[in-house]
Amino acid sequence: MTNQLRRVVTGSNEEGKSIFLIDEDATNCKEVVPGFKRTDIWTTESSPVDNTGNEDMGAKEVLFPAQSGTLFGYAEIDPGFGVDEPGWHATDTIDYVVVLKGEVYFLLDEEEVLLKAGDMLVIRGTSHAWVNRSSEPCILAGAMIGANPLS
Numbered sequence: 001m002t003n004q005l006r007r008v009v010t011g012s013n014e015e016g017k018s019i020f021l022i023d024e025d026a027t028n029c030k031e032v033v034p035g036f037k038r039t040d041i042w043t044t045e046s047s048p049v050d051n052t053g054n055e056d057m058g059a060k061e062v063l064f065p066a067q068s069g070t071l072f073g074y075a076e077i078d079p080g081f082g083v084d085e086p087g088w089h090a091t092d093t094i095d096y097v098v099v100l101k102g103e104v105y106f107l108l109d110e111e112e113v114l115l116k117a118g119d120m121l122v123i124r125g126t127s128h129a130w131v132n133r134s135s136e137p138c139i140l141a142g143a144m145i146g147a148n149p150l151s
Contacts, residue, residue: 041074076137094144103117104131104140
């Protein structure tokens with residue numbers, strides 16, 4: 001990742017007082033596929049969420065959230081990513097994505113759109129791909145929420 005990410009997570013102490021559990025650089029970074037890097041900030045496994053305990057749910061190794069879970073993260077898409085091989089996929093999630101920096105083409109089966117910094121995207125389990133045709137990385141933040149399969 002080109003950016004250092006600070007992760008701040010709250011919790012409660014034994015007396016029930018609010019505290020900061022975590023205030024450190026995010027370290028759960030992975031290259032999901034060459035050119036697409038993701039840093040997981042926090043994940044949950046069920047809904048409603050259980051906010052008790054002090055386990056670092058940002059340290060868990062997950063690719064996608066459980067059907068009733070969530071995943072909050074940060075992604076970086078390298079220049080040239082997806083140009084030759086778009087990497088089509090669909091997930092059993094609803095995704096809320098914000099473009100923080102740069103631009104990226106978001107492809108659907110029959111359409112595409114250029115997303116730029118400040119744009120927001122909702123992906124409802126549809127087949128899609130990302131393509132960065134620019135010379136700069138594209139930075140995204142988003143939340144994936146487990147959902148029933150589309151079909």
